[in-house]
Amino acid sequence: MYQIGNIYAITAIAVIGGGLFGFDISSMSAVIGTQQYRCYFNQMGVNDEGKCGGPKADVQGGITAAMPGGSFVGALISGFLSDILGRKRSIQVGAVIWCIGSAITSASQNIGMLVVGRFINGLSIGICSAQVPVYIAELAPPSKRGRVVGAQQWAITWGILIMYYMSFGCTYLDGPKAFRIPWALQMIPAIILFFGLFFMPESPRWLARKDRWEECHNVLALVHAKGNREAPYVMHELQEIRDMCEFERRNADVSYLELFKPHMINRTHIGVFTQIWSQLTGMNVMMYYIVYVFGMAGLTGNTNLIASSIQYVINVGMTIFALLFIDRWGRRVPLLVGATLMGTWMFGNAGLLASYGKPAPPGGIDGIAEQSWQISGAPARAVIAFTYLFVASFAPTWGPVSWIYPPELFPLRVRGKAVALTTSANWIFNFALSYFVPPAFVNIKWKAYLIFGCFNVAMFVHVFLCFPETSGKTLEEVEELFTTKGVKAWQTKVQYQKSRREEGGEVDMEKKLSYAQTQDSAEQTTAQPKTV
Template sequence: MYKIGNIYYITAISVIGGGLFGFDISSMSAILGTNQYKCYFNQGPVGPPFTDDPECSGPKADVQGGITAAMPGGSFIGALVSGFLTDWLGRKRAIQIGAVIWIIGSMIVCSSQNIGQLVVGRFINGLSVGIESAQVPVYVAELAHPSKRGRVVGAQQWAITWGILIMFYISFGCSYLDGAKAFRVPWGLQALPAAFLLIGLFFLPESPRWLARKDRWEDCEKVLALVHGHGDPNSPFVKRELQEIQEMVEFERRNQDVSYFELFKPHMINRTHIGVFTQIWSQLTGMNVMGNNNLVASSIQYVINVFMTIFALIFIDRWGRRLPLLVGSFFMALWLFINAGLMASYGHPAPPGGVNNVPEESWQISGPPSKAVIACTYLFVASFAPTWGPVSWIYPPELFPLRVRGKAVALCTAANWIMNFALSYFVPPAFVNIQWKVYVVFGVFCVTMFIHVFFCFPETSGKSLEEVEALFQQKIPAWKTRVQYQHVRALEQNRADEKVADIEASPERQVTTGEKPIS
């Protein structure tokens, strides 16, 4: 079968898996406030199912929390399971399995007759999102040239933002339909991208590093030649990349197939903690707070998110990984603290029961200060989009050696989803109980992650995945990794050149090649 070799086309098809996550976010957040949804799944005293009574209250608050949390709960399990799937069947097939699961989940959600069926469908969708979010970055990272890796893996986040934006407008448009069609149509349409992903993956190559680990060296070389050598197996980069993969695989032959426990052994625990906290911190930035602020039109934030992520795709491989994480942490903390200050100084408690009978809207602010809050919210999204948004997907696959990469990234992504699951329960009651102080809590998280990144997160940009392994073995302080590693690499290259020169000049080589000694 014809295989696509252009890394950008490969990425465009693969990151549809990330787009499914975005579709799921909007397909719930844009629909749960509509009368059609509230009345069909109503649990209140007014309005039986199938009515459009504006008094319908919808599912009870705790039940709606369960409906919303079903997806990240499923994603947590899906991410962990993906580690076994990807090592067994390969990166590409694991992603295809995720696409099939998404289609099944979407069919169940679309046909939901009651809340129980809706929860089951969303949980199944979550299994798919967990697999895709864990393995798409691994797959793309293992295919990409080091100079393009950040850009193409970061496209995962861009696909998520596009998924959110597209499904938001689809859901908004469908909200004008009568009855259950208002939510069944968008829930059914979200299966189409997964079908395209499933079919498109048949035309993509498998990860060369996974093929090498399975001793399929001929296929590995063909993929490297296809993606990096324009079909020429004699390309210098292809030969060098193949040699590095061979050396790494031979080194790892001394280790058996690993379990998740391998990630917590002394030689691996440091990078495991970095990868896991990259995903945890991405959830604790406060995007769940600022991104769901009821004072701001959601669609404008989604547009900002899509547009600002483009800068990461263009410049992330120049910026590196540490700089965006540090800059993003600083500015997000700034906007969160400003919002907290504005709320505390110019806001006041809402009436009992919250604004518009929404308990979470427990604090009110009006006039010019409210416009400043909106501006800070926009600036927060603009700070998150080119920094923690894409880098949280780019960074973990770069940290780990081949033998554990599939399971390691699965564990890191599972940490993202379990934190997402926890926040879906924490944030609403937090706004009820401590009101504007929620912004202070997340602002402190941003300051903490700035310190953590500075002292613990090494620079991995521009290095092959095999060279990153050497970076950790050198134990260079994180804040010196870019400069010092370049110096170490230069010394190692000089030693290698001297060794080659010695071999070339040796009498044994002169005899076997018929060369005359140089006097």
């Protein structure tokens, strides 16, 4: 069967798996404020204006959180699934599960059925979000790795935007059709993903582990050298994979416990916190519940929905900068700049709401309990502006880097399980925030912004002290960062130009560490690390 060899074409198809997450975010964000949804799943009765109150705040939190709850489980099992079936087939399994979940969700007759459908959707997202970055990272050369893995975040932003406008258009329909149709249509990208993967190569690392060396060699040549099996870079990569497999045969198969051993615990903590902090920025809260925020600022009905959609356009547009420049910027600088800017906008919103806002009438604005605070005039417009600036700060920084960084931290032999673990941390915090933010808006109101502002300050300090630069480095060089004593995170630099020269054919094979030698040095505390 014909196989696609262009890394950008491979990425374009694979990251549809990330787009599924985006579809889910905006399919919920666009409907939770509509009367069709709130009346069909109504638990709060009807107010004096004849408007339905919708699900209770904690129930709505549970409905929203069902997806990240399923994603947490899906991410954990994806490591085992990927090792057994391969990266490509595990993503295809995720696509099938997504279609099943979407069918149940779109046919939901009650809240329980909706929660089950969203949980199944979450299983799919957990698998795809964990394994798509691994799959792409194992195929991409170092100088393009950040760009192509970061495309997962861009796909998420496109999924959010497309689904939001699709859902917005359906709000003009009467009754349950307003939300059933968009929830059913979200199966289409999963179907495209499933069939598109048949024309893509498998990860060369997985093929090597199955002793399918000819196929491994062919994939490396196809992707890195337009089919030239004797290209220096192809031969170097093939030898590195051989060394890795030899090391694994001598050290048995790895388990999740391997990630918590002394030589691995530091990078495990960095990978896990990369995903945790990406949630604690507050971005997904903005995405899921933006209509509540703008409702507090005085926007209602379609005006609210249209204003909310602008942030999704900003999200798509600003992510482009990361795709173009992330390998030159590196990983540390975007994380540090992003944390600084997002903290600024969060504290700004908290200050505006506290200084110029006031409690909403009992029952919330328009009968929505989560809209428990109100602000108007110029301060309200400033809240909206700060919200847009927050999205513009997240999009080229923590958004793509949180997917790019974890696969770069780990050696190949543990990468599948390691990224599954780090991604599961993303989803369990997504679950917690999705569930608790609606009650937070009801109970602590504007103070929720203060909490997220403090999180952004904490992540800045953590990144500066502990997160080393991995951009442009080979797997051996990343390994050396963690095995060489005395290397400070803030002393590490981007090596973009060096990686470009090597991919162009300037590979000095004699000066490269073998993968097995590097791994052995990590195991032997008395051994001195070799220089790359």
